[in-house]
Amino acid sequence: MGRQTARIAAIAYHLPTATLDNDALAQIFPEWPAQKITDKTGIVRRHIAAADETAGDLAFHAAISLFTSNDIELHAIDFLILCTQTPDYLLPTTACVLQNRLGLPTSCGALDINLGCSGYIYGLALAKGLIEAGIRKNVLLLTADTYSKLINPRDRSVRTLFGDGASATLIAAKDGPSALGPFVLGTDGAGAANLIVPAGGMRLPHSAASAVETEDAAGNVRSHDQLFMDGAEIMQFTLCSVPRVMRELLDAAGKTLDDIDHVIFHQANQFMLEALRKKIKIPAEKFIVELDTVGNTVSSTIPIAIARARASGRIRSGDTALLLGFGVGYSWAGTLATLP
Template sequence: MKSYLKHISVYLPDRNVTNEDIAEMFPSWESSKIFEKVGIKNRYVADSKEGVADMAVAAIRNLQLETGIDLSQIDYFLLCTQSPDYQIPTTACIVQHRVGLSNNCGAIDINQGCSGYIYGLSLASALVSSGIANNVLLVTADVYSKHIHNSDKGNMSLFGDAATASLISSDGKYEIGKFSLGTDGSGYDKLIIKNSGLFSKSLNQDDPENFLFMDGAGVFDFTAKRIPQLIEENLVLNGLAKDDINLFVFHQANTFMLNFLRNRIKIEKNRFLINMENYGNTVSSSIPLAFKDSFDGENRNVMMVGFGVGLSWGAVVLLNK
């Protein structure tokens, strides 16, 4: 059985943080310098009382409004997040109850980041293709802003919060092709919150190891080496050439990295989507958020590419025949 990406809906928090807002906090970090460095002007940030479950619920409500879907038709619910409301239980279970998904609906969390949408899409596609489910709801939601130290102007400038809801079904607009997935756990510490699990060592709330750390140079080096090869592998797997792809949608890491990759892989600007200027890096939501505005366009073949925390990577081609 074939699987299809049927619809994408988006939720953004109300609070919008501009480069000028950040520059006020760090006078030496001028707003023009922020845009020059990361290519971002605005990012949406969840308020102090807004968590992943709240954002996931809002994204699902938008999906209901935009598609008219009866949520009783959802057979399986996947929630991709690295900032769950609780360590136990899974946030997916909380959201299942709050939105009224059937008690016969499976509901699990996926702890994955920048490649999370591709990983989640691979699981959703497998559930539909195998006949286990007819309709899978894949939600991405992260609040990295809550894990950034208030003196970390770099990550504060880069990351934004968002949630998306995708419907994967046995019918729809984009047929989901074959996946290329990979992991190199030797780079696990390139993007990490060290004091965030069983082996947390510090009770000092202001300890930097309680907050997000990113080795930007290490992540860039990994991406520059691995992603061009990933593109080639996935094209071959799907029996396509680079010129057969009408639109490339990469994880929106930062504009410098995206333009570097586009030039290295030799993709024309009009076939390469960059739309993070007003959203920032929204982690697992960045790919569906970027693609949302193009979903109903005339794109025939779309390649989605995720990469980052883990270290992990993934690519898939969507076919609009």
């Protein structure tokens, strides 16, 4: 028997029922007709969590979908990772709540990781480490975010982009060569202020002052309690970092783009993805874009894109994909994976 290695065994996702389409947004932002929003973002509609619906709720339903559609036995799950930036509570960790709610064994480890657009790949790296160190055999990786709850309804800069959603991935032990990796991970916290919710933590607690709304030069309204994104700075960071990270990853794997079936980036928006594709010279037939009816679901964009492309037949079991996330932090993460 060979050494224990990691593979992605199954992926599922869940979206809230309510949706927000571009016609509705055009009523709020009349200077941006629905077609203009579609042309700029590649998004036609996005799913929005209900007022009483949390990231924990979305993650729970994604996990149930994974279990039922793949006939996974609950007692086999021995570690749970939840990636979210909108946890149900400051404490306890939402992963602990989900362990009990899902009926996973009490011998199951559980933790949250607070990371956004690169978080799915970081979660895969942690799962691979647990499995290949011989610590665990079946890791349930959940991603879930409800950024809509952090967005001012009159902030066009982010409301047109982000949707809510969750994914569930089973990373399982196997014998023989690993079907997951290598990984390239990185951080540049100097960009932290360019994608941030300034208030609500211990540095700047919620207060009457933090709730005061202001309007920026572009007409976007928000308070310090809500999400701020400097789109120009994020774009510059992405165009500089992603091509370099992709080169590093291919070099680490000893492969070229010709060896890869699919390239799946964090699904930020159509404009950014197309700029990256052209700059890196990725053939369109290899490049997966799946955000038109879901929007930017933060940590869930990559697994949702995989699942949707698999359902449409574009991705087949056993295909090799280059996965790369980038954004809030700043942070970035890339890996190669054989897809389920």
